[in-house]
Amino acid sequence: NETQGLNFLQEIIEEDQRTGKYAGRVHTRFPPEPNGYLHIGHAKSICLNFGLAQQYGGKCNLRFDDTNPVTEDTDYVEAIQRDVKWLGFEWEDRKFFASDYFPKLYDFAVQLIKQGKAYVCSLSPEEIREYRGDFTTPGRNSPYRERSVEENLDLFHRMRAGEFSDGQHTLRAKIDMASPNPVLRDPPIYRIRHAHHHRTGDAWPIYPLYDFAHCLSDAIEGITHSICTLEFENRRVLYDWIVDNLVSGDRPYQYEFNRLNLNYTVMSKRKLLKLVTEGFVAGWDDPRMMTITGLRRRGFTPASIRDFATRVGVGKAQQLIDMSLLELCIREDLNETAPRAMAVMRPLKVVLENYPEGQTELLEVQNHPQKPEMGTRQVPFMRELYIEADDFMEDPPKGFFRLAPGKEVRLRSAYFIKCEQVIKDAAGNVVELRCSYDPATRGGNAPDGRKVKGTLHWVPGNAPVAEVRLYDRLFSVEAPDADDSKDFTTFLNPTSLQTLRDARVEPMLVDAAVESRYQFERTGYFYVDPKDSKPGKPVFNRTVTLKDSWTK
Numbered sequence: 001n002e003t004q005g006l007n008f009l010q011e012i013i014e015e016d017q018r019t020g021k022y023a024g025r026v027h028t029r030f031p032p033e034p035n036g037y038l039h040i041g042h043a044k045s046i047c048l049n050f051g052l053a054q055q056y057g058g059k060c061n062l063r064f065d066d067t068n069p070v071t072e073d074t075d076y077v078e079a080i081q082r083d084v085k086w087l088g089f090e091w092e093d094r095k096f097f098a099s100d101y102f103p104k105l106y107d108f109a110v111q112l113i114k115q116g117k118a119y120v121c122s123l124s125p126e127e128i129r130e131y132r133g134d135f136t137t138p139g140r141n142s143p144y145r146e147r148s149v150e151e152n153l154d155l156f157h158r159m160r161a162g163e164f165s166d167g168q169h170t171l172r173a174k175i176d177m178a179s180p181n182p183v184l185r186d187p188p189i190y191r192i193r194h195a196h197h198h199r200t201g202d203a204w205p206i207y208p209l210y211d212f213a214h215c216l217s218d219a220i221e222g223i224t225h226s227i228c229t230l231e232f233e234n235r236r237v238l239y240d241w242i243v244d245n246l247v248s249g250d251r252p253y254q255y256e257f258n259r260l261n262l263n264y265t266v267m268s269k270r271k272l273l274k275l276v277t278e279g280f281v282a283g284w285d286d287p288r289m290m291t292i293t294g295l296r297r298r299g300f301t302p303a304s305i306r307d308f309a310t311r312v313g314v315g316k317a318q319q320l321i322d323m324s325l326l327e328l329c330i331r332e333d334l335n336e337t338a339p340r341a342m343a344v345m346r347p348l349k350v351v352l353e354n355y356p357e358g359q360t361e362l363l364e365v366q367n368h369p370q371k372p373e374m375g376t377r378q379v380p381f382m383r384e385l386y387i388e389a390d391d392f393m394e395d396p397p398k399g400f401f402r403l404a405p406g407k408e409v410r411l412r413s414a415y416f417i418k419c420e421q422v423i424k425d426a427a428g429n430v431v432e433l434r435c436s437y438d439p440a441t442r443g444g445n446a447p448d449g450r451k452v453k454g455t456l457h458w459v460p461g462n463a464p465v466a467e468v469r470l471y472d473r474l475f476s477v478e479a480p481d482a483d484d485s486k487d488f489t490t491f492l493n494p495t496s497l498q499t500l501r502d503a504r505v506e507p508m509l510v511d512a513a514v515e516s517r518y519q520f521e522r523t524g525y526f527y528v529d530p531k532d533s534k535p536g537k538p539v540f541n542r543t544v545t546l547k548d549s550w551t552k
């Protein structure tokens with residue numbers, strides 16, 4: 001049961017605590033490979049690992065799983081730390097690097113050789129794969145399988161000394177070539193790789209493989225519950241085999257949960273990297289990217305992402321979550337916390353013919369309709385104003401309650417206005433409305449009890465121009481990478497970014513602090529972009545619309 005009661009990981013932990021395993025200790029880890037930025041799927045894993053530790057008074061390590069020198073980079077290490085912190089989690093003094101364990105892992109490998117449980121194989125990587133077979137074809141023994149311990153030790157030392165070239169030899173665990181699970185057919189545990197590592201430099205010409213490095217890193221750190229995604233389920237036997245042969249006393253166990261899949265996006269770091277390097281987006285922090293840094297720049301709050309991670313739950317069943325759930329989480333958060341403001345995306349000029357020229361009055365407007373404690377602000381009102389071009393129709397259909405010739409509407413927190421005349425340019429475009437206002441309706445109500453159906457947002461004629469970026473889903477199909485034979489970039493949504501350069505915002509917003517969030521009335525939630533805003537020239541990113549326009 002994923003929505004009430006305990007999830008299966010909590011049940012395991014509580015059972016372990018009941019039976020006194022690990023003396024009640026809970027120690028998890030979040031183990032990213034620093035080969036890209038974290039995405040919303042990682043957020044689920046972060047919330048889970050740090051969350052379980054918090055819940056059970058345990059600890060959670062941040063461990064960089066940096067055993068693959070060619071794809072990893074120190075910039076990614078920095079970015080990952082920023083993102084985990086921003087999400088609200090603290091590893092304190094428990095930041096580790098698998099690469100710090102290279103000497104220990106090497107010693108473990110030597111032990112395994114001495115036990116007769118690992119050997120140096122001189123088949124090429126392709127031959128190893130071919131000899132291994134798969135679920136339908138059996139494995140065949142390597143001709144190097146029966147090398148003596150002495151010979152294996154000698155060759156392994158020389159691999160470490162850099163005497164051989166890439167792929168010339170491989171250290172393999174000696175398990176069972178007849179196993180029905182190909183994972184156990186003498187899996188490679190060390191390979192030769194003459195490559196520069198972002199932390200160890202050129203010190204090591206050999207690198208441990210994931211299956212060997214991960215479980216032993218868990219053991220070295222005293223991890224109790226090693227939580228990973230379901231793809232690793234058939235590798236758990238190998239995890240156990242390595243740990244059982246090399247670790248005594250308390251040992252970690254692996255548990256698998258369902259990974260988060262979201263529609264309308266791609267999630268693997270490799271694909272996200274392609275979007276960045278080939279210029280389909282402006283960077284890892286492009287607000288359309290489902291990276292943590294992208295969501296942050298889009299205006300998501302850490303709380304909304306943690307809430308999302310809780311709501312998607314954790315279990316064993318494949319999980320495809322609708323993007324609208326993520327949007328719901330931020331909408332609910334910002335509905336509570338974001339002050340209201342007015343901004344006009346596509347301005348249409350309105351002139352109030354009976355309003356005195358040169359006069360300005362200040363109207364008191366609430367910052368949050370349900371939260372008087374959020375205070376009020378003053379918005380100038382004058383003869384010239386702007387409304388949303390969409391809020392006027394010259395020839396409106398039935399049921400259009402906004403402005404039209406001869407019709408009356410309310411301007412939010414201001415007055416009733418009535419459209420008296422429509423001004424067009426030579427091409428026939430509406431460029432200005434001549435209106436009248438009713439001075440008796442100040443504040444938005446008519447003393448004679450007269451009703452209007454539409455209430456429009458507006459800004460005064462001296463409202464500053466601001467850039468507004470309207471973001472939409474990055475892909476126009478639900479599963480852009482479902483079919484490997486098609487390049488997922490062909491499914492990019494061509495209108496995922498619309499830049500409005502002539503939007504106008506109410507005057508106090510020129511000084512909006514970067515990274516602050518507002519609800520623009522009737523329009524959506526917006527975030528002041530921290531990179532492109534300049535003093536007096538804010539850029540607003542639309543975080544999410546007010547209503548879900550995707551779900552039918």
Ligand code: ATP
Pocket residue numbers: 030031032033034040041042044045065227228229258259260261267268269270
């Ligand atoms: P990707 O394939 O996107 O690059 P990865 O699993 O290779 O992801 P890692 O850096 O190895 O990336 O992941 C760190 C942790 O985050 C792992 O424990 C992994 O299981 C978890 N994780 C990655 N993607 C997801 C996801 N979509 N849902 C839940 N957890 C995830």
Ligand code: MG
Pocket residue numbers: 033
């Ligand atoms: Mg990985």
Ligand code: MG
Pocket residue numbers: 269
């Ligand atoms: Mg990966």
